[in-house]
Amino acid sequence: MRVVIDADLCQGQGRCFSIAPSLFGFDELGNGVVLVTGELTEGELELARLAEANCPEHAVGVIE
Amino acid sequence: MTIEKTPVTDFATDFDHTDPAWVADPYPIWEDLRARCPVAHTERYGGAWFPATHAGVTQIAKDTENFTSRTVIMNDGRPDELALPSPIGVAPPITSDPPFHQIARKLILPAFSPGAINPLEPQVRALCGTLLDRVAGGDVVEASWDYARLIPPSVIRQMLGFPEADTNVFIDIVHTVTESVDLPMDERIAAFAPIEEYFVRQIEDHQANPRDDLTTFLLNAEIDGEKLAVEHVFGTMILILVAGIDTTWSAIGSSLWHLARNPSDLERLASEPDLMPVAIEEFLRFYAPVTMARLVKHDMEYLGVTMREYDWILLGFPAANRDPAAFVDADRFIIDRAENRHVAFGLGIHRCAGSNLARLELRVALEEFIARYPRFTLADPDQVTWSQGQIRGPRRLPIRVG
Ligand code: HEM
Ligand code: SF4
Numbered sequence: 001m002r003v004v005i006d007a008d009l010c011q012g013q014g015r016c017f018s019i020a021p022s023l024f025g026f027d028e029l030g031n032g033v034v035l036v037t038g039e040l041t042e043g044e045l046e047l048a049r050l051a052e053a054n055c056p057e058h059a060v061g062v063i064e
Numbered sequence: 065m066t067i068e069k070t071p072v073t074d075f076a077t078d079f080d081h082t083d084p085a086w087v088a089d090p091y092p093i094w095e096d097l098r099a100r101c102p103v104a105h106t107e108r109y110g111g112a113w114f115p116a117t118h119a120g121v122t123q124i125a126k127d128t129e130n131f132t133s134r135t136v137i138m139n140d141g142r143p144d145e146l147a148l149p150s151p152i153g154v155a156p157p158i159t160s161d162p163p164f165h166q167i168a169r170k171l172i173l174p175a176f177s178p179g180a181i182n183p184l185e186p187q188v189r190a191l192c193g194t195l196l197d198r199v200a201g202g203d204v205v206e207a208s209w210d211y212a213r214l215i216p217p218s219v220i221r222q223m224l225g226f227p228e229a230d231t232n233v234f235i236d237i238v239h240t241v242t243e244s245v246d247l248p249m250d251e252r253i254a255a256f257a258p259i260e261e262y263f264v265r266q267i268e269d270h271q272a273n274p275r276d277d278l279t280t281f282l283l284n285a286e287i288d289g290e291k292l293a294v295e296h297v298f299g300t301m302i303l304i305l306v307a308g309i310d311t312t313w314s315a316i317g318s319s320l321w322h323l324a325r326n327p328s329d330l331e332r333l334a335s336e337p338d339l340m341p342v343a344i345e346e347f348l349r350f351y352a353p354v355t356m357a358r359l360v361k362h363d364m365e366y367l368g369v370t371m372r373e374y375d376w377i378l379l380g381f382p383a384a385n386r387d388p389a390a391f392v393d394a395d396r397f398i399i400d401r402a403e404n405r406h407v408a409f410g411l412g413i414h415r416c417a418g419s420n421l422a423r424l425e426l427r428v429a430l431e432e433f434i435a436r437y438p439r440f441t442l443a444d445p446d447q448v449t450w451s452q453g454q455i456r457g458p459r460r461l462p463i464r465v466g
Contacts, residue, residue: 011415012179014423019343029170030177030420054345055401056411 001040001062003048005032009059015059020047032059069108069433078191079106079114079353081138081378086374087336087452091395094383103369109138112376113360113369116383118390120367123319124358124377126412129375130366131358132161137454138357138376156296156304158414165413171285171292172300175223175278181420184219184394188425191218192432200436203466204443208458212316215429216309219421224301225277226266226423237262238379241305278304287404308418314457315422316429318351322397323434324442329399334438337431342397344427349406352382355454356410381407382456437465 003023005016012030015022015042023044025035028032032055045062072083075093078281080086086093104114106436115121119357124131135141135160144349156168174180181393195214199205217238218231226234237259244255270279282297292300333343358377365371384405388394392403409416416422451459 011412012173012177012419013409013415014420016346017178018423025180028177028179030172030179050402054405056405056407056409057415 001045001048001064002038002049003034003036003040003044004063005034006059006061007031009057010055011057011059013056015054015056016051019051019054020044024051025046030056076104077106077381078108078114079104080108081380081454083143088415089383091386094380094386095395098383098387100255104366105369109140109376110374111372112138112378113371114378114380114383115367116387118382118384118387121379121381121384121407122411123367124379125381125407125410125414128162128165128413130360130361130364133159133165134359135159136250136358138378140210155234155299155306157417158277158303158307161414164206167287167415169417171287172282172399175281176417176421181424184223184421185424185428186216187222188219188428189432191215192429196432196436203464204462205440205465206461207463208313209463210319211433212320212429212457212461213313215310215316215425217305219271219425220304220308223278224266224304225270225275225279233262238305238309242310259302260298263301264294267294267297269369283318307416308421310451310455310457312418312422312425314353314451314455315406315426316353317458317461318353318456319347319430320433320463321442321448321461322351323430324349324440324461324463326397327439327441329397330434330439332399333430335377339400340427340431340459342401342404343421344400344430345404345406346397346401347426348408349385349391349401349404352385352408352456352457352458354380354407354408354410354458355380357415357454377452381410437463440465 010031014030017026023034023036025033027033027064036044048062052062069080069367072078072080073100076097094116102115102117103120105118108110157165160168195211199210204430205211214235215236220233221234230272235353240255240259246251270283282292282300285292326344326366334341358379360371360373360375360377362373385408386394409419441464443464447460448458449460451457
């Protein structure tokens with residue numbers, strides 16, 4: 001599983017990078033960016049799911 | 065200024081967010097509306113709609129085709145008079161629609177990004193400490209007026225790079241701005257004269273002596289290679305005051321009000337400081353302070369009702385946050401709620417540009433208060449007063465600390 005942010009949906013609400021700073025960072029406008037590439041470890045997957053469940057814009061996705 | 069209004073008897077057909085019942089406790093009203101009608105209506109304010117559901121609020125917040133943000137404060141003025149006249153100017157980006165909105169928003173976002181805001185933490189913490197020192201000694205602390213109220217303007221003053229000696233002048237100015245929102249236009253313009261004078265003086269000082277602050281940032285900002293007009297810089301400063309001060313004051317106040325009445329939550333925060341970031345999101349969900357407004361762009365059927373051009377939409381982010389269709393146990397405050405897709409900062413293109421700053425101030429204000437007073441209670445529930453209007457929070461909040 002991988003984690004992605006849909007840049008068209010992200011409005012920089014900042015929930016992802018405060019919940020999981022190991023997975024997400026932010027750009028100069030404050031929009032979320034994914035820091036990890038490739039397969040997530042089990043621990044990372046749990047954090048990614050939590051970020052997904054908290055993003056008000058539904059911009060975080062956990063995909064195959 | 066208070067206008068005599070008829071009391072509301074049915075909020076589904078005649079709602080008014082300034083009605084004493086709504087001001088005192090809006091949550092049961094919203095719950096009732098969610099059960100009875102998807103969208104409440106009123107003929108007040110020239111005609112307005114209030115969707116009480118998360119789905120309705122979301123749909124409208126994201127729909128800039130059918131709704132305009134030209135004014136975001138619902139009032140009795142008619143839409144053709146509603147654009148704020150010079151010298152106040154409009155307040156981009158909050159009153160802008162696409163495509164200009166994005167240009168005005170991108171301009172200010174870097175100044176409010178986590179990268180710019182996080183380094184302010186030590187200053188905010190020192191400020192909270194100083195304010196707490198000032199009220200120390202008594203058994204009762206006025207936690208709204210003497211603490212929460214003073215934090216946001218002091219932080220903004222520092223960010224704008226205005227002299228520390230002007231702190232009190234600046235707080236007075238801020239109150240003139242935020243309180244004038246409800247005034248008739250001519251009084252509002254008159255109220256703004258001293259503010260404009262003060263800001264222009266500060267702008268000139270920054271033009272002569274550029275430094276690393278928000279004022280210099282705005283003066284150097286460019287649209288299409290052109291520096292901003294002084295009026296644009298001034299308008300943005302006013303927006304930051306209007307959007308950033310009563311809002312954050314209210315969020316801090318409501319959170320302290322909650323903790324004063326819920327000793328088990330206070331105890332958990334005092335003993336588990338790591339819980340704070342999660343708790344902050346629940347405070348924001350449960351006591352979301354900001355309701356916005358939109359105008360309907362044209363006659364249409366929408367959410368099952370018949371809207372007319374220039375009807376108002378009262379956009380209740382706080383009501384959306386209490387919708388059981390979107391949150392498990394929506395009417396329970398759960399301090400460690402792990403899944404919390406709340407919309408206190410809005411949704412879509414107008415998402416609060418200051419949310420990183422607001423969260424920092426809220427967190428540090430609570431951390432410092434709790435560190436100083438790990439146990440506190442409401443001194444006198446009857447003395448607690450709540451603001452009226454689109455920003456909700458306690459204005460008087462005597463807390464017993466000793
Ligand atoms: C807890 C405190 C705050 C809350 C709950 C809050 C809430 C909101 C909401 C709901 C919006 C959306 C407006 C709309 O959809 O029409 C908004 C926009 C905005 N807020 Fe905040 N706000 C807070 C603090 C701040 C602070 C501290 C600042 C800056 C100093 C700020 C600056 C702005 C700006 C500039 C916008 C307009 C963004 C745009 O239109 O693109 N806010 N805020
Ligand atoms: S939580 Fe969602 S909207 Fe916010 S920064 Fe992350 S992806 Fe963007």
